[in-house]
Amino acid sequence: MRYLTSLISLLILTSCSQSAPPDWALVVHGGAGTIHASTLNAEQQAQYHQSLDEALVAGEHVLESGGSSLDAVTAAIQVLEQSPLFNAGRGAVFTHEGRNELDASIMDGRDLNAGAVAGVTVIKSPIAAARAVMEDSPHVMLSGVGAEEFARERGLEIVEPAYFYTERRWQDLQKAQQNEQKPQASLQGSKDWKFGTVGAVALDRDGNLAAGTSTGGMTNKRWGRIGDAPVIGAGTYAANESCAVSATGHGEYFIRRTVARDICARVQFAGASLPDAAAQVIQDILKPMGGEGGIIALDTQGNMVMEFNSAGMFRGSVSSRQARHTALFHK
Amino acid sequence: MRYLTSLISLLILTSCSQSAPPDWALVVHGGAGTIHASTLNAEQQAQYHQSLDEALVAGEHVLESGGSSLDAVTAAIQVLEQSPLFNAGRGAVFTHEGRNELDASIMDGRDLNAGAVAGVTVIKSPIAAARAVMEDSPHVMLSGVGAEEFARERGLEIVEPAYFYTERRWQDLQKAQQNEQKPQASLQGSKDWKFGTVGAVALDRDGNLAAGTSTGGMTNKRWGRIGDAPVIGAGTYAANESCAVSATGHGEYFIRRTVARDICARVQFAGASLPDAAAQVIQDILKPMGGEGGIIALDTQGNMVMEFNSAGMFRGSVSSRQARHTALFHK
Numbered sequence: 001m002r003y004l005t006s007l008i009s010l011l012i013l014t015s016c017s018q019s020a021p022p023d024w025a026l027v028v029h030g031g032a033g034t035i036h037a038s039t040l041n042a043e044q045q046a047q048y049h050q051s052l053d054e055a056l057v058a059g060e061h062v063l064e065s066g067g068s069s070l071d072a073v074t075a076a077i078q079v080l081e082q083s084p085l086f087n088a089g090r091g092a093v094f095t096h097e098g099r100n101e102l103d104a105s106i107m108d109g110r111d112l113n114a115g116a117v118a119g120v121t122v123i124k125s126p127i128a129a130a131r132a133v134m135e136d137s138p139h140v141m142l143s144g145v146g147a148e149e150f151a152r153e154r155g156l157e158i159v160e161p162a163y164f165y166t167e168r169r170w171q172d173l174q175k176a177q178q179n180e181q182k183p184q185a186s187l188q189g190s191k192d193w194k195f196g197t198v199g200a201v202a203l204d205r206d207g208n209l210a211a212g213t214s215t216g217g218m219t220n221k222r223w224g225r226i227g228d229a230p231v232i233g234a235g236t237y238a239a240n241e242s243c244a245v246s247a248t249g250h251g252e253y254f255i256r257r258t259v260a261r262d263i264c265a266r267v268q269f270a271g272a273s274l275p276d277a278a279a280q281v282i283q284d285i286l287k288p289m290g291g292e293g294g295i296i297a298l299d300t301q302g303n304m305v306m307e308f309n310s311a312g313m314f315r316g317s318v319s320s321r322q323a324r325h326t327a328l329f330h331k
Numbered sequence: 332m333r334y335l336t337s338l339i340s341l342l343i344l345t346s347c348s349q350s351a352p353p354d355w356a357l358v359v360h361g362g363a364g365t366i367h368a369s370t371l372n373a374e375q376q377a378q379y380h381q382s383l384d385e386a387l388v389a390g391e392h393v394l395e396s397g398g399s400s401l402d403a404v405t406a407a408i409q410v411l412e413q414s415p416l417f418n419a420g421r422g423a424v425f426t427h428e429g430r431n432e433l434d435a436s437i438m439d440g441r442d443l444n445a446g447a448v449a450g451v452t453v454i455k456s457p458i459a460a461a462r463a464v465m466e467d468s469p470h471v472m473l474s475g476v477g478a479e480e481f482a483r484e485r486g487l488e489i490v491e492p493a494y495f496y497t498e499r500r501w502q503d504l505q506k507a508q509q510n511e512q513k514p515q516a517s518l519q520g521s522k523d524w525k526f527g528t529v530g531a532v533a534l535d536r537d538g539n540l541a542a543g544t545s546t547g548g549m550t551n552k553r554w555g556r557i558g559d560a561p562v563i564g565a566g567t568y569a570a571n572e573s574c575a576v577s578a579t580g581h582g583e584y585f586i587r588r589t590v591a592r593d594i595c596a597r598v599q600f601a602g603a604s605l606p607d608a609a610a611q612v613i614q615d616i617l618k619p620m621g622g623e624g625g626i627i628a629l630d631t632q633g634n635m636v637m638e639f640n641s642a643g644m645f646r647g648s649v650s651s652r653q654a655r656h657t658a659l660f661h662k
Contacts, residue, residue, distance in 0.1 A: 112587045113587065118449075118474060118557065119474055119475065137554070138583065139552070139553075139554070139556045139583060140582075140583045140586045141556065141557040141562070141586065142554045142555050142556055142557070143449060143474055143475065143556075143557050144450065144475050145555065146553065146554035146555025146556070147555050149554055150553070150554040221470070222470075222477065222481070223468070223470070223473045223477035223478055223480055223481040224473050224474035224475045224476065224477025224478050225472065225474075225477070226449065226472040226474050227472075231562055231563070231564075232562070232565070232587065232589065233562075233564040233565065233589035233592055234563070234564065237589070251471075252469065252470055252471045255445065255471045255472065255563050255564075256438075256443045256444065256471060257443065258563065258564035258568070258589065258592045261564055261589045261593070261596070262592070262596070265592070265593070265596035265599075265600055266600060268596075268600075269597060269599075269600035269601035270600035
C-alpha cells in the first residue's frame with residue numbers, strides 16, 4: 001500500500017512537472033549554415049559555446065528577476081551583436097561595396113507591436129534601434145540614413161563604420177568576389193556563406209512572448225538588399241496567441257515563405273504543436289526549395305524549439321526548469 | 332412535364348455557372364480611406380471610375396488573350412502608377428523632406444517567387460522594378476539607391492524625381508506639416524491621410540494567381556519609413572494553394588498583423604472561405620486596433636473579394652463571366 005501511494009505521488013509529480021509551463025524561458029541562436037565539427041577547432045567551438053552562454057546569462061538575469069521578455073530578447077541579442085563571432089553588429093559580413101549594412105527587428109507578443117531597421121551602417125546596436133522604432137515612432141520599419149537620423153535623435157549610440165570591421169569577414173568578401181569571377185559562379189550558387197544572423201525568443205513570468213533578430217545579411221549582397229531579418233512575419237514574429245519565432249538562413253526563401261508567421265499560423269489555425277509546425281516549415285517546405293537555415297521558437301507553454309535543415313546552428317536555451325545549454329552541430 | 336424539364340435544366344445551368352470557376356479574373360484597387368461622395372464632385376468621381384476602368388481594360392486584355400496573371404497585374408498597376416489620381420508612381424505623396432519615395436512588390440502564386448523595391452525615387456514604374464527583382468536578381472527585396480542602380484543596370488525607365496510631382500500632393504504635405512505644428516498633433520493623430528496605394532490580383536487561364544502593390548506611402552513619412560506595400564505577407568501575398576491579396580491602408584497595422592498572409596493562412600489552415608477570412612482580418616482584427624484600410628483578394632475558384640473598413644475604397648473587378656465594374660464608396 002505504501003509502495004502504491006509512493007508510486008501515485010511520483011506519477012502526479014512527474015505529470016505536473018511535464019504539463020505546467022515553466023515560469024520563464026529563453027532560446028537564442030547565432031546563425032545556421034555549414035557548421036561542422038571538422039571546420040571549427042576545439043578552441044573555436046569553445047568560443048562559440050561561451051558567447052552563446054553569455055547571451056543566455058544576460059537574458060536569464062532579466063527573466064529570473066521578473067523582467068520582460070522584450071528586455072530579455074534585447075539583452076541576449078546585444079551580447080551576440082557585440083561578439084565578433086556572429087554576423088550581426090561587430091563581425092557583420094560585408095556588402096559587395098565593402099560596407100556593413102545591418103538589419104534588425106523586434107516584436108512584442110502582447111500586442112503585436114513591432115519595430116525594424118534596414119540597411120543601417122553607424123548604429124552600434126541595431127536591435128536597440130529596432131526597439132526604439134517600435135516604442136518611440138509611429139512607424140514599424142525604418143531604413144538607411146533616415147533610420148540613422150532617427151537613432152541619433154533618440155540618443156542611441158552611434159559608431160564609426162569601422163567599429164563593425166573584422167578581418168575574417170573582409171576575407172570572406174574577397175573570397176566571394178573571387179568566386180564571382182569564375183565561370184558559372186553566382187550569388188545563388190555559392191555554398192560558402194556562413195549564416196551568422198543572431199536572434200532570441202523569450203517567455204517572461206507574466207506569460208508574454210517576444211522575438212528579435214539582428215544581422216549583417218549576406219556576404220557580397222548588392223543593391224541595398226534587405227533580407228528576412230527586418231521583415232515582420234519572415235525573420236521575426238511574436239504573438240501570445242500562437243508563438244514567437246526568430247529565423248536565420250537564406251533570407252530570400254524565408255521572405256517568400258513568410259516563415260515566422262507561417263509556423264505560428266499552423267499553431268494558431270491548424271492546431272499543430274509548435275515542434276510539428278516548425279518541422280513542417282523548415283524540413284518539408286524550405287528544404288526541398290533549397291531554403292537552407294533554421295529557426296528558434298517558443299510558445300506560452302514554454303515549449304522550446306530549435307529546428308534547422310543545415311549542418312549546424314549555433315544555439316542555446318534556458319528556462320526556470322532547465323539549466324543553460326548550448327549546442328553547435330546536429331544533435 | 333415540359334415545364335418541369337425546363338425548370339430542371341435551368342437549375343442545372345444555374346448551379347453549374349455558380350460552381351465552375353471563371354476562366355480568368357482580375358480585381359484592382361486605388362486605395363482606401365476617407366472617401367465620401369461629399370468630398371469628390373461628379374467630375375472627380377468620373378475620373379476615378381475612368382482610371383480604374385482603364386486599369387481593368389489593360390489587365391483584361393492580357394487575361395482574355397491567355398496571358399499570365401503576373402502580366403495582368405503588372406499592366407493594371409502600371410496604368411494606375413501613371414495616373415496622377417493615385418498615390419503610386421506619378422501622383423505619389425511627399426515625404427517629410429519633400430521627396431517622393433516609392434515602394435512596390437509583386438508575387439507569383441505558382442512558386443511563391445517574389446520581388447520588392449523600397450524607397451526608390453527615380454524609377455518610373457516601381458512595379459516593373461519589383462518584377463525585375465523577382466525575375467532577374469537572386470534577391471527578393473532591394474532598397475534605395477542600390478535598387479535604383481539595379482534598375483538602371485536592367486534597363487528600366489529612369490525619370491527625374493520631378494516626374495512624380497503633383498501640386499495636389501505637394502499641398503497635402505504643406506497641410507500635414509502645418510498640422511504638426513499644432514499642439515497634440517502627431518503623425519498618428521492625423522485623420523487626413525488619403526490612402527491611395529494601388530494594387531491588383533489576378534487569376535489566369537492556367538489557374539495561376541498573382542498579386543502586386545505599388546505606393547508612395549504616407550504623406551509626411553520620415554526616416555526612410557517602409558510601409559506594408561513592399562513587405563511580402565503584409566501588403567502583398569499570392570499562393571495558388573490559398574489566395575492572392577493586395578492591401579491598402581495604414582501600413583504599420585498591416586505589417587504587424589501580416590495581413591495578406593493572415594487572410595491566406597485562414598483559408599489554407601482554418602478552412603475559412605476567402606470572403607470570411609478577409610472580413611475576419613479587416614473588420615474583426617484591424618478595425619478595433621485602428622488599422623484603417625482594406626484589401627482585394629482572389630482565389631483559384633475565382634472568388635473576388637473587396638473588403639475595407641474605411642469610408643471608401645477605389646476598386647474594380649472583371650472576369651470571364653462578369654463585365655468590368657468599378658466603385659468608390661460603400662456598397
